[in-house]
Amino acid sequence: MPTLKGNGDRQMTTETYDVDLFVIGAGSGGVRAARIAAGYGARVKVAEEYRIGGTCVIRGCVPKKLFVYAARFPQEFKDAAGFGWTVGEPTFDWSTLIANKDVEIDRLENAYRSNLEKTGAEIVPQRATIEGPHEVRLADGTLVTARYILVATGGRPNLGLDIPGRNLGITSNEAFHLKTLPERIIIQGAGYIALEFAGLFAALGSKVTVVHRGKGLLRDFDDEVADRLCTAMSGHGVTFEFGVTIDAIDQTGEGKQVRLNDGRVLCADEVMLAIGRVPNTVGVGLETAGVALDMAGAIAVDKNSRTNIPSIYAVGDVTNRVNLTPVAIREGHAFADTVFGDNPWVVDHSLVPTAVFTEPEIGVVGLTEQQARAQGYRLDIYKADFRSLKATLSGSKERFFMKLLVDQPTQRVLGVHFMGDGAAEMIQMVGIALTVGATKADFDRTIALHPSTAEELVTLRVKHSSSDKPAEVARVAV
Ligand SMILES: Cc1cc2nc3c(=O)[nH]c(=O)nc-3n(C[C@H](O)[C@H](O)[C@H](O)COP(=O)(O)OP(=O)(O)OC[C@H]3O[C@@H](n4cnc5c(N)ncnc54)[C@H](O)[C@@H]3O)c2cc1C
Numbered sequence: 400m401p402t403l404k405g406n407g408d409r410q411m412t413t414e415t416y417d418v419d420l421f422v423i424g425a426g427s428g429g430v431r432a433a434r435i436a437a438g439y440g441a442r443v444k445v446a447e448e449y450r451i452g453g454t455c456v457i458r459g460c461v462p463k464k465l466f467v468y469a470a471r472f473p474q475e476f477k478d479a480a481g482f483g484w485t486v487g488e489p490t491f492d493w494s495t496l497i498a499n500k501d502v503e504i505d506r507l508e509n510a511y512r513s514n515l516e517k518t519g520a521e522i523v524p525q526r527a528t529i530e531g532p533h534e535v536r537l538a539d540g541t542l543v544t545a546r547y548i549l550v551a552t553g554g555r556p557n558l559g560l561d562i563p564g565r566n567l568g569i570t571s572n573e574a575f576h577l578k579t580l581p582e583r584i585i586i587q588g589a590g591y592i593a594l595e596f597a598g599l600f601a602a603l604g605s606k607v608t609v610v611h612r613g614k615g616l617l618r619d620f621d622d623e624v625a626d627r628l629c630t631a632m633s634g635h636g637v638t639f640e641f642g643v644t645i646d647a648i649d650q651t652g653e654g655k656q657v658r659l660n661d662g663r664v665l666c667a668d669e670v671m672l673a674i675g676r677v678p679n680t681v682g683v684g685l686e687t688a689g690v691a692l693d694m695a696g697a698i699a700v701d702k703n704s705r706t707n708i709p710s711i712y713a714v715g716d717v718t719n720r721v722n723l724t725p726v727a728i729r730e731g732h733a734f735a736d737t738v739f740g741d742n743p744w745v746v747d748h749s750l751v752p753t754a755v756f757t758e759p760e761i762g763v764v765g766l767t768e769q770q771a772r773a774q775g776y777r778l779d780i781y782k783a784d785f786r787s788l789k790a791t792l793s794g795s796k797e798r799f800f801m802k803l804l805v806d807q808p809t810q811r812v813l814g815v816h817f818m819g820d821g822a823a824e825m826i827q828m829v830g831i832a833l834t835v836g837a838t839k840a841d842f843d844r845t846i847a848l849h850p851s852t853a854e855e856l857v858t859l860r861v862k863h864s865s866s867d868k869p870a871e872v873a874r875v876a877v
Contacts, residue, residue: 420436422520424447432735436739448524469599478789530688553716555679563647569669569671570672577669586673591755645659690707698717756823776804781859803856804816812837825852
C-alpha cells in the first residue's frame with residue numbers, strides 16, 4: 400500500500416480515505432495547493448461551486464485590471480497631441496469591453512481547469528460542506544472522506560447594515576457585468592476596490608461620487624500617499640463625501656436615490672457598495688467540525704495554515720491574513736509542500752508589495768510612516784515629487800511621488816511608497832531589494848537607468864526629514 404510523505408497527524412495509508420486531500424474552493428489558494436499536492440502523488444479532489452479560478456480570475460484582479468487598461472486610453476489620447484498626433488474624437492463602447500473581457504476570462508478559466516486536471520486532481524463542480532474532521536458532503540449528497548481538508552473558500556463583499564433598499568446596490572461582482580456604463584455612480588467605501596472602480600468609471604466618463612464614513616482614503620496606506628491620492632482623484636473629477644453613510648437607497652423613475660445620514664439625497668444610475676470583504680465561512684460546516692474562527696470571523700490558523708482541527712487547514716482570504724492573490728497562492732503552496740512534500744516552510748507576510756490601480760497608481764512595499772513610528776523606529780525620510788519626462792510634452796499635470804523610509808541606526812530601508820505612472824511595476828522590483836534587506840547605501844550604489852522615472856529612487860540624496868526621537872514603543876522587526 401502506498402504511503403504519502405508528510406508531517407500529518409496520522410501517517411495512514413492512502414487507502415484509508417477516499418482522497419488524500421479535499422480542497423474546498425478552486426480560487427488562487429485552493430488551485431495552487433491542489434496542483435502542488437497532486438504533483439507529490441496525492442489523490443486530490445477540488446470542489447468549486449461557481450467558476451474555476453476564483454475571485455481573482457473571474458471577478459477580481461484580472462477583469463479589474465482589464466477595465467483599468469480601458470480607462471487609461473482617454474488620457475493617452477489627450478497626451479498624444481503634445482507629441483504631434485492628431486487623434487479624432489474617440490468613442491467608447493462599454494459592451495465591447497464587457498464582451499472582450501468575458502472572452503478572456505473564459506480563456507483563463509479553461510487554462511486553470513486544464514492545468515489543474517493535468518496534475519491529476521479531480522474537479523468536483525459543486526458546493527461542498529464539511530461534516531467532520533475527515534468528511535466532506537457534496538451538494539448532490541455524496542460523502543467524501545479525506546485525510547486532509549483544505550478550506551480555500553475566499554471572501555465575499557461586505558454588504559454592511561441591512562439598510563432599506565440595500566438590494567438596489569451592486570457590489571464589485573455585478574460591476575463586471577453591467578449592461579451599460581452608468582452616467583452617474585455613487586460608490587460607498589474608501590478601500591482599494593472602491594477607489595479603483597471610482598477611478599476607472601470616472602475615466603470612462605461616469606460622474607462618480609465616493610461616500611465614506613471616515614475622513615480619509617486607504618486606511619492601511621501611508622497617510623501622505625492617501626492624502627495625495629484624494630487630491631489627485633478630485634482633480635480627475637471624482638467627488639468625495641466624507642463623514643457620511645448611506646441610510647437608504649430608493650428606486651425612482653430617474654434612477655436611484657441615496658439618502659445620506661446627514662439628510663442629503665444624492666441621485667445616480669448605480670450605487671456600488673464597496674465597504675470591504677468578509678471571509679466566506681458561513682455554511683461551510685466549520686462549526687460541525689469544530690473549526691475555530693477568530694474575532695473577525697475568519698478561520699484561525701497557525702503559521703502553517705493549520706486550524707485547531709489537525710486534519711483541516713485553511714488558506715487565502717478565508718483566513719483574513721493579507722487578502723491578496725499572490726499571498727493566497729503562497730499559502731496554498733506552502734501548505735502542499737509542508738503536508739505532502741516533506742518540505743516544510745512558512746509564508747512571510749511582513750513584506751508584501753501592493754498596488755492600487757487608481758489614477759494615479761500606487762505601489763507600496765514595507766511599512767508606512769505611521770506604522771514605522773508606532774513601532775518605535777527612528778526614521779530618515781527621503782521624498783521626491785516631480786513631473787515625469789513624458790509630462791513635459793504631453794502637458795499633463797500628473798506628477799510622480801516617491802517616499803523612502805529608512806531606519807536611522809541601521810540604514811535599512813523599511814518602506815517604499817510610489818504614486819504615479821508605472822508605480823505597480825516598479826514596486827515589484829523594489830520588493831526584491833527590501834526582501835534581501837537592502838540599506839539606503841545599497842540603493843545609492845545602484846547605478847541609475849536613464850531616462851526613467853525609477854532612477855529617482857537611486858538618486859535620492861537629501862533627507863527630507865529625520866526623527867531622532869527615541870523609540871517609545873518596542874521595535875517590531877519587519
Ligand atoms: C474587485 C477585486 C479586485 C481585486 N484586485 C486584486 C489585485 O489587484 N491584486 C491582488 O493581489 N488581489 C486582488 N483582489 C483579491 C484577490 O482576488 C483575493 O485575495 C484572492 O482571490 C483570494 O484567493 P482565495 O483562494 O483565498 O479565494 P477565492 O479566489 O475567492 O476563491 C474561493 C473560491 O471558493 C469557492 N467556494 C466558496 N465556498 C465554497 C463551497 N462551500 N464549496 C465550493 N466552492 C466554494 C468560490 O466560489 C471561489 O471560487 C481583488 C479582489 C476583488 C474582489
